[in-house]
Amino acid sequence: MDNISLLTMAPVLNVQLLVDGLLIGAIFALVAYGLALVWGVTNVKNLAQGDFVMMGGYIAYAMTLAGIHPFLALPVAIVLMFAFGWLIYKTVIYRVVDKDLFTSLLATFGIAIVVQQLLNLIFGPEVKIAESGFGIGEYLDGGLTVSNIKVIAFFLALALALVVVLFMKKSRMGQAIRATSQNARAARIMGIDTDKVYAITFALNAAICGAAGVLISMIWVIQPYFGTSYSIRAFVIVTAAGLGNLPGVIMAGLGLGALEQFGSFILGAEFQQAIVVGLLLVILVIRQIQQSRHRQVVK
Amino acid sequence: MNSIIEIKDVSKAFGGVIANQSISINVAEGGITGLIGPNGSGKTTLFNSIVGHHPIDSGSIKFEGAEISTFKVQQIARLGLLRTFQQTRIYSKMNCVQNMLISIPHRTSGILDMFKAHSPETNERALELLEFVGLFSKRNLIAGDLSFGQQKLLEFAMALMNEPKVLLLDEPTAGINPTLINGLIDRLKMANEQFGVTLFVIEHNMRVIMNLAEHIYCLAHGELLAEGKPDDIQNDQRVVDAYLGAH
Amino acid sequence: MRLSQNSIALYVVVIALGFLASLLFPNELAQISGLVIVVVLIQTWILANKYMSVGQRAFVLYAVVIICGIAAPFAFPNYVTQIAILWLMILFALTWDMMGGQMGYNSLGNIIFFGVGMYASAIVQIGLYYDVAQYTSHAGAVKVQYDWFQYVFGMGLGLIAAAISAVVVAVVLGRVVFGLRGPYFAIGTLGAAIAAGELVGAWDYVGGGGGITMPTFPGSGDERSLFFYFALFGLALFTFAFLKWLYSRRYALAVNAIRDDEDKAEAMGIHTLRYKTVAWAMSAFLLGMSGAVFGNMSGFVEPLEVAFPTITFGIFMVLMALLGGKGTLWGPVLGAVVFHIIKELTWTYFLGWQWVALGMLIIINVAYFQQGILGWAQEKWPDFFGLTVDESDTREAAADASGEASK
Structure with a gap:
């Protein structure tokens, strides 16, 4: 708790934490947007979301081992993860997509465990980083230091989100996806192959996660079991913002990033996971109170 | 005749859409009251308001003289004011007898009652009512496997098992085989006469409601359009216009 | 009860499972006693099906489980x-x-x-x-x-x-x-x-x-x-x-x-x-x-x-x-x-x-x-599991039917 007084004594620290939080928050928002996409279209709550992120990160890490710059991992991860998402849909998700929600939740939980364990077996349990080799920028007379890669990653995340949004708005497939999310039955009657839509949505989400993972591997650390935190973060953001609310997702993502930075600075880095989980519980309680005013429950 | 439900100036809006606009209705004790109106005229919303499914914006709803508009669904149900659903809801993975047994009134049940066994009288009553609606032979089947019409009958039997004072029926004949409708009307009337249950019925089938109800209210666009005896309603030009879409 | 194909299949499956389970035990004595227990259990179950009422069968089942539970630590002290x-x-x-x-x-x-x-x-x-x-x-x-x-x-x-x-x-x-x-x-x-x-x-x-x-x-x-x-x-x-x-x-x-x-x-x-x-x-x-x-x-x-x-x-x-x-x-x-x-x-x-x-x-x-x-x-x-249609439409008919069955 001594760190609180540190924050009041050195105001520039607040700026540092805020900037760090916002920069990382953009990537949280990207992952959450993918979750909201799958959630809205297929109604599957993907608990393996964070583990898909870690997979993307390890693709970048593996490429740096081979001497390739992690930036080049971005397209590779997108393609590979898209294929992986498609495969997962065709083998597992299509069996549970129309079942009760706990079934699909548990299925993705199983996927999460398998992915974590395979990553652990292949890469080991140590934390890894994909070195991008960009320098550190100093601002405010050296009071604020930001590694350049964080800024680059921030804008890359925004650009990726923009591409996905444009795809959803403009392309025929994007329109089919939006139609399916509004009313799958009607879409089917109108001749949309909803099974294909589901598969593409799931694969698209995996690709988004893969890209986010590449960015994370460059600006932070990756570890086989860190995926769970990203899954919970994505749930926090989507639950707070609601489905189909892109500005809300971005705001909640940035907010979560900042809150986490401040929280772990004040309480200590070992509480990072506890902070995320605590936020989840707080958000769920707030949603319940809101709903109970209308005599409704959180469904 | 006494009014068992008194609805006064009830309004309910969802966002900008006004579903009910200062509606006043009285349901006579021991009688059968009808509620008609074109699709989207706010009938089901009114039902939901009465049983406490959602809070109302303004107005008052009294049951046996006591204000219930702030009560929750369960409390109202325990007072003896019960509803059936338009989309028929039964406990789909339990068999018919089990569906009946758990529909006993919970008015006075204390916390230890949950550890009681089912009494032979309850069993007997469940079978009796299943026979009453003609589902006796299906009693051991899983309720979710029954046809839609059978599920409707089961839901009706479950409601009777609960020994309500008032039963709100949301389109009891919708989706039922036309040849069975007369039988259902007879059963509704029997429930009203023999068990003394006051009925308040939403119905689209004019033949059914004119046959059944003693007093009818007609809603249109969320407002009360007309009320009166079946004959009056049938000859009311405003009601005819509402159904023909003249509004 | 006649030994139907189903119960034979069940028998085989259980023995196979028992055999798999016995692989867990490193010494042969434990493996064999494990197998014997499984076979005896099934045999008891089949006999019970043949000669006993439902209530008696349930009683036997519970008795067997409890006895096995009490005996298990002495039969397999290593496990x-x-x-x-x-x-x-x-x-x-x-x-x-x-x-x-x-x-x-x-x-x-x-x-x-x-x-x-x-x-x-x-x-x-x-x-x-x-x-x-x-x-x-x-x-x-x-x-x-x-x-x-x-x-x-x-x-x-x-x-x-x-x-x-x-x-x-x-x-x-x-x-x-x-x-x-x-x-x-x-x-x-x-x-x-x-x-x-x-x-x-x-x-x-x-x-x-x-x-x-x-x-x-x-x-x-x-x-x-x-x-x-x-x-x-x-x-x-x-x-x-x-x-x-x-x-x-x-x-x-x-x-x-x-x-x-x-x-x-x-x-x-x-x-x-x-x-x-x-x-x-x-x-x-x-x-x-x-x-x-x-x-x-x-x-x-x-x-x-x-x-x-x-x-x-x-x-x-x-x-x-x-x-x-x-x-x-x-x-x-x-x-x-x-x-x-x-x-x-x-x-x-x-x-x-x-x-x-x-x-x-x-x-x-x-x-x-x-x-x-x-x-x-x-x-x-x-x-x-008793998921059946009863042909009788009324309670009287059902009572008659069960009366006849018990005669």
Whole structure:
């Protein structure tokens, strides 16, 4: 708790934490947007979301081992993860997509465990980083230091989100996806192959996660079991913002990033996971109170 | 005749859409009251308001003289004011007898009652009512496997098992085989006469409601359009216009 | 009863399973006695089917299970701990099913009650004779000797404290999460379980992440394993008997109604919140006590791996109930037995890959075998489970029909 007084004594620290939080928050928002996409279209709550992120990160890490710059991992991860998402849909998700929600939740939980364990077996349990080799920028007379890669990653995340949004708005497939999310039955009657839509949505989400993972591997650390935190973060953001609310997702993502930075600075880095989980519980309680005013429950 | 439900100036809006606009209705004790109106005229919303499914914006709803508009669904149900659903809801993975047994009134049940066994009288009553609606032979089947019409009958039997004072029926004949409708009307009337249950019925089938109800209210666009005896309603030009879409 | 093809198939399957299970035992004597027990069991079952009424058969079944349970630690002295854990697994699956299967509230956080019970008993057992904060600050360096009376008395009080504190946590947590439905409930409880582990890990009074060493058992090693074996066996047996009684009460139909359609249950006036709270509290009561016993059995209590192992025990509970068939009494028991055998086999033969195998098992279970073992049996032999159309339309006709049948 001594760190609180540190924050009041050195105001520039607040700026540092805020900037760090916002920069990382953009990537949280990207992952959450993918979750909201799958959630809205297929109604599957993907608990393996964070583990898909870690997979993307390890693709970048593996490429740096081979001497390739992690930036080049971005397209590779997108393609590979898209294929992986498609495969997962065709083998597992299509069996549970129309079942009760706990079934699909548990299925993705199983996927999460398998992915974590395979990553652990292949890469080991140590934390890894994909070195991008960009320098550190100093601002405010050296009071604020930001590694350049964080800024680059921030804008890359925004650009990726923009591409996905444009795809959803403009392309025929994007329109089919939006139609399916509004009313799958009607879409089917109108001749949309909803099974294909589901598969593409799931694969698209995996690709988004893969890209986010590449960015994370460059600006932070990756570890086989860190995926769970990203899954919970994505749930926090989507639950707070609601489905189909892109500005809300971005705001909640940035907010979560900042809150986490401040929280772990004040309480200590070992509480990072506890902070995320605590936020989840707080958000769920707030949603319940809101709903109970209308005599409704959180469904 | 006494009014068992008194609805006064009830309004309910969802966002900008006004579903009910200062509606006043009285349901006579021991009688059968009808509620008609074109699709989207706010009938089901009114039902939901009465049983406490959602809070109302303004107005008052009294049951046996006591204000219930702030009560929750369960409390109202325990007072003896019960509803059936338009989309028929039964406990789909339990068999018919089990569906009946758990529909006993919970008015006075204390916390230890949950550890009681089912009494032979309850069993007997469940079978009796299943026979009453003609589902006796299906009693051991899983309720979710029954046809839609059978599920409707089961839901009706479950409601009777609960020994309500008032039963709100949301389109009891919708989706039922036309040849069975007369039988259902007879059963509704029997429930009203023999068990003394006051009925308040939403119905689209004019033949059914004119046959059944003693007093009818007609809603249109969320407002009360007309009320009166079946004959009056049938000859009311405003009601005819509402159904023909003249509004 | 004639030996039909089905029962022959069942016979073969059970023997195969028994054979697989016997592979777990390294020496031949144990393998052979395991096989013999399986064969005798099946033989008894078939004879029972032939000559006995349903009630008598049930009695024989329970008698056999209880006798096996009592004899097992003496027949397989090397596997007392494994079999004791099997009873714990059965208790896990049964208590999870009280919420998940019977009531449709799929909790991923029931492990909280296990951990709370464990810590409550640890605090009571140590606090009776020592200062807890001082004890834990030495991080197990202070080893204390308890005599029999101190140990048993302390553990008795610890069990009571465990049960009570788990119930209190369940009631309080219930107020927080019962407004959540479906996946939100599952995710909310998962979050609560992770948070519980983290919180206890930061609580220095109980040793934080370093954990607490439990009081040493005053007897010999063999006595110790038998003591805990029978403690867990007794708890599991009590759980089963209690649930068998409970599921014949009004309670069972009410929670099933909540599972099938909670809005309808509310509209029919059922006290849903009361039922949900009581269901969770009872499940917590049993889990809390099992946590207290397990904490003493492992001898060391620590937040992440022992007390709140969300990813192991916490998920096992769910998986076992699903595997056997949720929403039934025997399903979770069956699931626990099958799961425990599979788990021991994979831990023996796929070491290093066991977690991958576990994840695969979850995926296959929920994606390809959703109905579970009992659900599958129910689909295959509906008559056996009484899902029939009675031809008689009235009660009189039915009474006549049954009268004729009994003549």
